[in-house]
Amino acid sequence: MGKPIRLTFQTLQVLRALLNDPAGEHYGLEISKEAGLPTGSIYPILTRMEVSGLVTSAWEDIDETVAKRRRRRYYRLTSDGLEFARDEVGKAARSLAPTRHRLRPGEASA
Amino acid sequence: MSTVLIVLLFLLNTLLMPLVVELIKERAVGLAQRVIRFAVRLLPRAHRDRYSEEWTAELDEMERQNVSQLVSSLWILLSAPSMGRVLRVQDRRQLLVKGGHERLTGGVKVVRKILITSLVGGMTYYVTDLSNQPQIWAITFAVFIGGISLITQFISDFEKRLENVEEKQAAQLTENLTEIRLLIKEEFAGTNDFMERFRTAEVSALQPLSLDHADRPGKQTPPDAEVSHTPTT
Numbered sequence: 438m439g440k441p442i443r444l445t446f447q448t449l450q451v452l453r454a455l456l457n458d459p460a461g462e463h464y465g466l467e468i469s470k471e472a473g474l475p476t477g478s479i480y481p482i483l484t485r486m487e488v489s490g491l492v493t494s495a496w497e498d499i500d501e502t503v504a505k506r507r508r509r510r511y512y513r514l515t516s517d518g519l520e521f522a523r524d525e526v527g528k529a530a531r532s533l534a535p536t537r538h539r540l541r542p543g544e545a546s547a
Numbered sequence: 548m549s550t551v552l553i554v555l556l557f558l559l560n561t562l563l564m565p566l567v568v569e570l571i572k573e574r575a576v577g578l579a580q581r582v583i584r585f586a587v588r589l590l591p592r593a594h595r596d597r598y599s600e601e602w603t604a605e606l607d608e609m610e611r612q613n614v615s616q617l618v619s620s621l622w623i624l625l626s627a628p629s630m631g632r633v634l635r636v637q638d639r640r641q642l643l644v645k646g647g648h649e650r651l652t653g654g655v656k657v658v659r660k661i662l663i664t665s666l667v668g669g670m671t672y673y674v675t676d677l678s679n680q681p682q683i684w685a686i687t688f689a690v691f692i693g694g695i696s697l698i699t700q701f702i703s704d705f706e707k708r709l710e711n712v713e714e715k716q717a718a719q720l721t722e723n724l725t726e727i728r729l730l731i732k733e734e735f736a737g738t739n740d741f742m743e744r745f746r747t748a749e750v751s752a753l754q755p756l757s758l759d760h761a762d763r764p765g766k767q768t769p770p771d772a773e774v775s776h777t778p779t780t
């Protein structure tokens with residue numbers, strides 16, 4: 438699978454936040470907290486992901502008067518999105534991990 | 548001189564800053580809502596309702612965080628143009644795909660009509676030819692019957708389209724009526740307490756009281772008592 442969207446650090450953060458609970462439903466405020474990004478800045482990312490088919494979204498099914506709050510729009514990773522998120526977050530984690538530098542016998546005294 | 552100016556600025560800052568901060572806090576919620584309304588306008592029309600509801604819900608959940616609401620709404624405003632572009636591109640793509648599908652369906656229909664007409668015409672020619680009719684009559688019959696089958700297909704298509712349009716119109720009308728009913732209901736629910744009390748009084752089985760009696764519930768004025776307007780000194 439190719440890259441359906443441009444991967445930025447923020448996009449990776451959002452993917453990571455969604456990947457923490459892939460089966461769960463996440464709403465904007467929660468995703469922004471999880472991703473450590475300013476609230477409101479994640480919507481272009483979520484829109485691109487939705488347009489690319491990486492996430493789907495649906496309205497929460499609640500009675501607003503009983504819940505005493507407005508219904509939320511929930512986002513969830515699709516199967517393609519899950520695969521993509523695992524690949525890309527894994528790659529990013531590997532590239533950011535500290536490289537194990539083996540000392541050769543002569544380097545320790547240098 | 549400069550020391551005096553610095554002291555003055557310091558005092559002004561000390562006195563004014565808390566006022567400014569309080570003012571922002573007080574107005575933040577209203578401002579945030581206005582910003583969201585403006586941001587929504589930057590999106591394609593088809594997506595406005597969804598994002599308006601989504602963003603308003605988000606701001607609502609940030610209760611008692613007035614400044615955060617404002618900051619959040621400003622972030623949304625900054626993001627709205629790029630979101631609008633993405634959504635417009637997506638809408639255009641969908642429109643192209645839909646248009647292509649419709650053209651394909653239209654093409655299939657035309658081919659089907661040609662095939663049916665040819666088949667009917669061909670069969671007519673074959674049957675006429677079998678009965679040893681002159682060639683000219685066989686061709687005339689074939690064209691005539693083929694033409695009738697073609698016109699019948701067009702009429703049938705037209706009827707189907709007409710039915711579709713009527714069904715859509717009926718559905719739209721029902722939807723609009725439901726929406727109007729909901730709006731009216733919301734508007735009435737949103738009227739003030741006085742209207743609600745007034746409505747309750749109107750529908751109650753008790754006799755309505757005059758305002759004089761209602762103002763003074765403990766005091767019972769006989770209906771024929773004259774009201775004295777003599778000023779007290």
